[in-house]
Amino acid sequence: MSKALALVARPNEVSEAKAKALDSKLRSEFIYLNIYNLGDYQLFLESKALALVNRPNEVSEAKAKALDSKLRSEFIYLNIYNLGDYQSMNRFEAVVIGSSAGGIRALSTVLSALPSEFPLPIIIVQHLHPDSGAYLARIFASKCSLKVKQADEKESLKKGVVYIAPPNYHLLIEDDRTLSLSIDAHVHYARPSVDVLFETAIYAYRDKLIGIILTGANDDGSEGVKKIKQMGGYVIVQDPATAEADVMPKAAIAATNVDKILPLKQIGPYLLQLVNRFCKNH
Amino acid sequence: MDKIDIQNLEIQLLLQAIQLRYGYDFRNYARASIRRRIEHRLVRNGLPNISAMQHQLLYDEVFFSQLLRDFSINVTEMFRDPSFYLAIRNTVIPELKKHPFLKIWHAGCSTGEEVYSMAILLKEEGLYDKTQIYATDMNEVVLKKAKDGIYDISRLKQYTANYQKAGGLESFSDYYIAHNEHVILDQSLKKNILFSEHNLATDGVFGEMNLIMCRNVLIYFNRELQNRVIQLFFDSLAPEGFLAIGSKESLLFSNNANDFKEIVKKEKIYQRLN
Numbered sequence: 205m206s207k208a209l210a211l212v213a214r215p216n217e218v219s220e221a222k223a224k225a226l227d228s229k230l231r232s233e234f235i236y237l238n239i240y241n242l243g244d245y246q247l248f249l250e251s252k253a254l255a256l257v258n259r260p261n262e263v264s265e266a267k268a269k270a271l272d273s274k275l276r277s278e279f280i281y282l283n284i285y286n287l288g289d290y291q292s293m294n295r296f297e298a299v300v301i302g303s304s305a306g307g308i309r310a311l312s313t314v315l316s317a318l319p320s321e322f323p324l325p326i327i328i329v330q331h332l333h334p335d336s337g338a339y340l341a342r343i344f345a346s347k348c349s350l351k352v353k354q355a356d357e358k359e360s361l362k363k364g365v366v367y368i369a370p371p372n373y374h375l376l377i378e379d380d381r382t383l384s385l386s387i388d389a390h391v392h393y394a395r396p397s398v399d400v401l402f403e404t405a406i407y408a409y410r411d412k413l414i415g416i417i418l419t420g421a422n423d424d425g426s427e428g429v430k431k432i433k434q435m436g437g438y439v440i441v442q443d444p445a446t447a448e449a450d451v452m453p454k455a456a457i458a459a460t461n462v463d464k465i466l467p468l469k470q471i472g473p474y475l476l477q478l479v480n481r482f483c484k485n486h
Numbered sequence: 487m488d489k490i491d492i493q494n495l496e497i498q499l500l501l502q503a504i505q506l507r508y509g510y511d512f513r514n515y516a517r518a519s520i521r522r523r524i525e526h527r528l529v530r531n532g533l534p535n536i537s538a539m540q541h542q543l544l545y546d547e548v549f550f551s552q553l554l555r556d557f558s559i560n561v562t563e564m565f566r567d568p569s570f571y572l573a574i575r576n577t578v579i580p581e582l583k584k585h586p587f588l589k590i591w592h593a594g595c596s597t598g599e600e601v602y603s604m605a606i607l608l609k610e611e612g613l614y615d616k617t618q619i620y621a622t623d624m625n626e627v628v629l630k631k632a633k634d635g636i637y638d639i640s641r642l643k644q645y646t647a648n649y650q651k652a653g654g655l656e657s658f659s660d661y662y663i664a665h666n667e668h669v670i671l672d673q674s675l676k677k678n679i680l681f682s683e684h685n686l687a688t689d690g691v692f693g694e695m696n697l698i699m700c701r702n703v704l705i706y707f708n709r710e711l712q713n714r715v716i717q718l719f720f721d722s723l724a725p726e727g728f729l730a731i732g733s734k735e736s737l738l739f740s741n742n743a744n745d746f747k748e749i750v751k752k753e754k755i756y757q758r759l760n
Contacts, residue, residue, distance in 0.1 A: 357734055376518040384705060387559065387732075388523075389561055
């Protein structure tokens with residue numbers, strides 16, 4: 205599923221020539237689907253693509269072989285004959301965000317764009333002075349409609365809740381999707397560290413993770429986004445030109461091929477759009 | 487089974503191998519932290535995978551003691567969270583003064599900074615001479631460091647600030663001698679401290695304590711092991727004895743939640759009910 209979605213999310217990679225080379229039946233499907241029109245790919249996903257993969261008999265091996273080789277290998281990779289892989293429709297199951305200098309304002313902007321019924325948990329590491337207490341959660345709670353709280357150890361992650369790492373603790377996600385804390389050594393001079401959160405989130409959520417890097421003056425988080433991409437997750441980075449401190453977003457962009465670089469104001473709306481398209485079982 | 491599943495299996499086998507070979511049981515430690523520490527060691531030693539690490543630790547005791555150090559919680563400081571020590575001074579000390587003789591247990595004392603912090607506090611409150619402090623850790627290497635009471639001078643500024651914020655009555659410099667790169671703590675602070683090995687995951691009850699300190703250790707355990715340890719603390723406390731845990735730890739979800747009363751909520755200081 206992830207590959208097919210990646211494909212339709214990158215329409216430039218499906219050239220018209222490629223489409224013409226497709227088996228005519230499939231081509232007409234694609235034309236019908238208007239995959240050149242980004243706005244319509246939601247339709248593609250929700251109706252045709254799902255119908256297609258839910259009725260594997262209709263995609264014969266011969267048909268698959270007639271496909272353009274790139275597309276064919278994508279399809280084979282996707283195991284479209286294996287119905288079991290398509291039972292789970294939620295492309296994403298959690299959002300992790302990392303920020304540092306300038307992050308409080310940036311996070312307020314992103315979070316205030318999201319509705320209280322946001323379908324995923326959001327887990328945040330913002331670098332803070334070790335003595336800063338729980339005020340961050342209170343600031344965000346007053347500015348957005350989501351429920352915001354300081355993360356407690358062993359608590360289970362719930363959709364529509366924002367969890368903030370407590371100052372002076374690393375925040376980790378366990379494989380059973382509960383939170384844990386540690387006072388292990390600082391990573392990139394930081395505790396909590398963005399990399400620690402992201403790297404543990406990858407084990408818990410694998411390719412179903414969205415990672416976001418906002419403003420910051422050090423390179424914490426760049427290892428994390430690299431690993432999110434290696435695992436097949438999705439990475440959004442704040443456009444360094446719109447960041448109060450550009451080191452953190454620049455380091456993330458340099459570390460891997462990120463999916464989206466967006467001005468601060470567009471990150472919240474884009475995240476919402478992305479999640480609404482790809483997460484239906486909520 | 488994908489790569490991560492196989493790696494999880496390797497970690498499970500590694501922890502079992504450690505338990506069978508050396509008796510240390512990390513199987514109920516919070517897994518995300520353990521995994522990070524294993525990965526860290528893997529990279530540093532250039533090992534190809536966790537199975538190779540398992541092979542090495544089975545045959546190489548020196549390597550295992552290295553890994554044991556990796557697994558230990560060895561981040562601490564003197565008067566860590568000064569407001570906590572202030573709360574102990576204001577709330578718990580007056581109660582402890584009522585007893586003719588005191589026993590205090592620092593469980594998971596690591597390199598000892600917090601043990602000496604307590605010793606200083608007791609001294610200033612006139613309780614030190616009637617107190618026996620038990621300082622335990624599972625790791626003999628950090629215990630040795632705790633026994634020495636010699637710390638890096640680079641932390642001194644912070645320790646001094648912490649001491650003052652914690653309500654210190656004297657000058658912090660009364661309690662150490664600076665020597666080259668080191669701070670050597672006043673040797674008389676050790677007089678009533680007994681350092682010994684004790685493993686919370688496997689060892690038993692530790693006497694009738696008036697105060698047990700175990701801060702930022704429980705966060706490394708899973709629910710099952712947390713429960714075991716809190717039961718162990720309950721059993722080790724004298725009636726109306728105090729238990730202090732880390733500021734982000736809680737007894738709320740333990741089986742013994744109703745056996746304790748919260749004394750200072752923010753600082754996670756509890757008292758055993760009868």
